[in-house]
Amino acid sequence: MPSQHLAARAAEESAAAQRAEHLAAEHEGQAGEQQHHLEAPVTPGGALAAEAYDVLSRxxxxxxxAREEAERQVAAERHAVSTRRVLDRIEQSAQKGRIALRLAGTSRKETAALTAQYQQQYLAAVDEAQRASRASAHALRQGWQALTGYQHASLLMQGGALIPPRDVPAMETVLEAMQQRVxxxxxxxxxxxxxxxxxLRESCGAQRTVAARHRANVVAMQQEHTLREEMQAAAPLRHAREADERATAVQGRQVQTPPGQATRAPSPSPRHPAPTEPRAQLPRP
Incomplete structure (x- = not known):
């Protein structure tokens, strides 16, 4: 190889070594940073669990x-049914004649007062049942929004499906399943x-091996260059003749090489194994 080609090749090997060393240092730094996260009092998984438990708590x-309001709704509906029955009996009694009412120990005035009293209780129970129903549905929606507002909610859901629950028992089933997945x-x-x-550490080691190989090539080429200089100083005529012969040989190979084919194999380039990212469904630390 002519001296000018030898110098160019040494420069390429040196640049390749620097690239490999840079990648090794980069991967080593990334591995150290990740290791620091794992050795922290709260690991990334622990932080994720704490955040998820807070969302589930809310x-x-x-x-x-929602459950408490649903229970109030049920109680109010029962009271409304019971009051309606009493009211129906009072209204049936009001249809009787004055004599029958006296025999029963009541008057039309007392019957009217009882009717108004139970009518008020009935309407209040109906209103309470409707209010409790709305309040329960609102609380259930708020709870669902608290879940779906969490950025990793789909990871906690079985199958990743975010389907709103129909009622309180369904919501409780969802929460229990998510608690178990945390x-x-x-x-x-x-x-x-x-x-x-x-x-990352394996990649770092591989890049350091690549860098060492390139550095060794550089040293070998430097030694070759030094040897040629020594030979030139000791026997300049012989060295010039050998240099001409090497140049002629290179030109001959270039002439014999068919068009479109490379005259020289490319220098090895360092591999850069990319670190595996945590799966798309998992958050980064």
């Missing part, structure tokens, strides 16, 4: 309020970060 509070999801996140760290 949703659970709304669900409890520790699983947290452990999975920490595991995948550990896998990323391992891959």
């Amino acid at each position: 949703a659970g509070g709304w669900t409890q309020r 520790p699983v999801l947290a452990a999975r996140l920490d595991t995948r970060i550990a896998e990323d760290i391992q891959q």
Whole structure:
């Protein structure tokens, strides 16, 4: 290889070594940062679990309020039915004659007063049942919004489907299932970060090996260049003849190489294994 080609090749090898060393340092830094997260008092999985439990707690509070209002609705509806029965009996008694009312120990005036009293109770019970129904539905919606507003809600849902619950029992079933998935999801996140760290470290080692190979090539080429200089100083005529022979050989190979084919194999370029990102469904730390 002519001296000018040798110098160019040494420069290419040196640049390739620098690129590999840069990638190794970058991967080493990323691995160290991830390791720091795993060794923190609260790991990324632990932080995710704490956030998820807070969301579930707020949703659970709304669900409890929805249940209480639903119970009030049921109680009010029962009271309305009971009051309606009494009111029906009073209205039937009012249809009787004056003599029958006296025999029963009541008068038309007392009957009217009882009718008004129970009518008021009946209407109040109906109003309370309607109010409680609206309040329960509102609390249920608020609880669902608290869940769906969480950025990782789909990860906690079975199958990832966000389907609004029909009633309070359905909402409680959803919350229970999500509670059970939180520790699983947290452990999975920490595991995948550990896998990323391992891959980054393996990539770092591979890039350092590549860099070392390129550095060794540079040293060999520098030694060759030094040897040629020594030979030139010791026997300049012989060195010039050998240089001409090498140049002629290179020109001959270039002439014999068919058009469109490379005259020289490309220098090895460092691989850059990309670290595996945590799966799309998991958050980054």
